[in-house]
Structure formats: structure tokens, C-alpha cells
Amino acid sequence: MNIFKNVWIFFLIILTISCGKDGEEDMPPEIPATPPFGGTIFLDPDIITDSDKTTFVSLSYAGQATRTMFDRRVDNWITVNPYLFNSTYDDGLSIEIQVNPEFQDSDAAEIEALKYSEVIGRLPTALRIDVETVWIHKGTELFGGGNNNILIHIGQSTLYENDGILEETLVHEASHTSLDAKHSASSGWVSAQESDANFISTYARDNPTREDIAETFLLYMAIRYRSDRINQSLEDKILETIPNRIMYLDDQNFNMYPIE
Structure with missing residues (x-):
């Protein structure tokens, strides 16, 4: 009799273990939602355009001096003597534009410095506030942000310009x-990510700490400050996908001049 009792107890233990708590072990794994977009800079070329107001005021040449810059063509830091320009903006911000000495002379470098100073001036103050330097190189390599800097390769810029998304790309990098x-x-922000059922793009999903802010902010600008320039279906998809991130950004009271 004791043998049967022990067998029965053993069976109950095994049954309990195999079922797990509330049957959770038998539940299929949760499948993450598929983001609606691959990357956000490609969605609309009119969020900022070359006819929009720029805060850029003036550019002055400051000679050449030693600077350390990142160059994607060698995927490394380089120390060179770039042409230097001080770029000023009407909200009190300023940026040192560093143009690789591979450009023919200071006049050729100034053309590039002036071009990007004007374009960067169309970004809101909130995105320029920590930009201390801009690196400009030749070559067709991806732009970059971080390091209190914006990295520009002019061959890649031409591709962005052809698609009408130079300003949108600079919003992302800034x-x-x-x-x-x-x-x-x-x-x-992490709470907003968790509350939203999805990411706005696969690029953000695959790089949730590094890319989610940059992928989201451009579309935040689009629905809050440029809703007349995007179609209703795009606006609806953004609000449906990341409502909590949008609310988080609303609460930050960003200085959006000259967009706002």
C-alpha cells in the first residue's frame, strides 16, 4: 500500500513540475510586432525643405589648425589641419565647421561650410544645442551623429539631396x-518603449538604445509641426504605433525654433 501511495505522490510532483505555474510553460513565445517602416528618414522629403527658414547668420574663416576628426572612409580617427569656419545662428548658438584639407583651398572649403551651415540652421534649436563641431569630408559614406558633432561625407550628401532627404537625415543625426x-x-523613455506595442522602424527595433530616439524624433516633428505636409495615413500610423513615445516627447518642452 505504501508503495502505491509513494508512486501516486511522485506522479503528482512530476505533473506539477511539467505544467508549471498557471500553465505558463505551455504558452507559445510572444512574437514581437513588426515595425511599419524600415527607416524613417526615407518616408517624406518635405518635413524640412530648402525653402524653410534657417537660423544661420554668418560664417567666418578662422584659418587652419590641428583637429582630430572621424573619417568613415578609413573607419577611424584622423588628425589633420582642416580649414576652420565659425558658423553662427540667430538663437545664440555657434558651431565650428571643420573641412578636410583634401579640399583644394579655403575657398573650396568655404563653399561646403556655407552650404551645410545654412542647412543645419533649419534644424530646431533643441537639435543644435549640443552640436559643437561639424566634420566635412569627401567620399560616399554614411553621415554620423554624437560626439557633440555631425559627420558629413559630401558624396553621400548628394545621394540624400537627390532623394530630397538631406534635412531629414540631419535631423536624425542631430x-x-x-x-x-x-x-x-x-x-x-524606456517606460514609453515598453508601453508601446512596437517600434516605429526595424532600424529602431534592432538598435533600441542607439537608434530609437533618432528614428522617432523626425516623425514626432512631422506630426506635431508639419502635419500639413504629410498624408493622413502616415500620421495615423505613427500615432497608432508609438503613442507613448509621442507623449514623452510632448512632455519635454523642446525648443523647436525655427520649426515652431
Whole structure:
């Protein structure tokens, strides 16, 4: 009799273990939602255009001096003597534009410095506030943000311009520079990520700490400040996918001049 009793107890133990708590072990794994977009800079070329107001005021040549710059063509830091320009903006911000000495002379470098100073001036103050330098190189390599800097390769810029997304790309990169450090790992942003059922793009999903802010902020600008330039279906998809991130950004009271 004791043998049968022991066998029965053993069977109950095995049954309990195999079922797990509330049957959770038998539940299929949760399948993450598929983001609606691959990358956000490609969605609309009219969020900022070359006819929009720029805060750029003036550019002055400051000679050449030793600077350390990142160059994607060698995927490394280089120390050179770039042409230097001080770029000023009407909201009190300023940027040192560093143009690789591979450009023919200071006049050729000034053309590039002036071009990008004007374009960067169309970005809101909130995105320029931590941009201290801009690196400009030849070559067709991806732009970059961070390091209190925006990295530009003019061959890649031509491709962006042909698609009408130069300004949109600079919004993305400047978001890295001026927003990531404060927001990308903040409790409020992480909570918003968790509350939303999805990411806005696969690029953000695959790089949730590094790219989610930059992928999101451009579309935040689009629905809050340029809704007349995007179609209703795009606006609806953004609000449907990341409502909590949008609310988080609303609460930050960013200085959006000259967009706002």
C-alpha cells in the first residue's frame, strides 16, 4: 500500500513540475510586432525643405589648425589641419565647421561650410544645442551623429539631396548628438518603449538604445509641426504605433525654433 501511495505522490510532483505555474510553460513565445517602416528618414522629403527658414547668420574663416576628426572612409580617427569656419545662428548658438584639407583651398572649403551651415540652421534649436563641431569630408559614406558633432561625407550628401532627404537625415543625426545622452536610457523613455506595442522602424527595433530616439524624433516633428505636409495615413500610423513615445516627447518642452 505504501508503495502505491509513494508512486501516486511522485506522479503528482512530476505533473506539477511539467505544467508549471498557471500553465505558463505551455504558452507559445510572444512574437514581437513588426515595425511599419524600415527607416524613417526615407518616408517624406518635405518635413524640412530648402525653402524653410534657417537660423544661420554668418560664417567666418578662422584659418587652419590641428583637429582630430572621424573619417568613415578609413573607419577611424584622423588628425589633420582642416580649414576652420565659425558658423553662427540667430538663437545664440555657434558651431565650428571643420573641412578636410583634401579640399583644394579655403575657398573650396568655404563653399561646403556655407552650404551645410545654412542647412543645419533649419534644424530646431533643441537639435543644435549640443552640436559643437561639424566634420566635412569627401567620399560616399554614411553621415554620423554624437560626439557633440555631425559627420558629413559630401558624396553621400548628394545621394540624400537627390532623394530630397538631406534635412531629414540631419535631423536624425542631430538627434543622436543632442538628445540621446539625456533621453535614450531615461526611465521615462524606456517606460514609453515598453508601453508601446512596437517600434516605429526595424532600424529602431534592432538598435533600441542607439537608434530609437533618432528614428522617432523626425516623425514626432512631422506630426506635431508639419502635419500639413504629410498624408493622413502616415500620421495615423505613427500615432497608432508609438503613442507613448509621442507623449514623452510632448512632455519635454523642446525648443523647436525655427520649426515652431
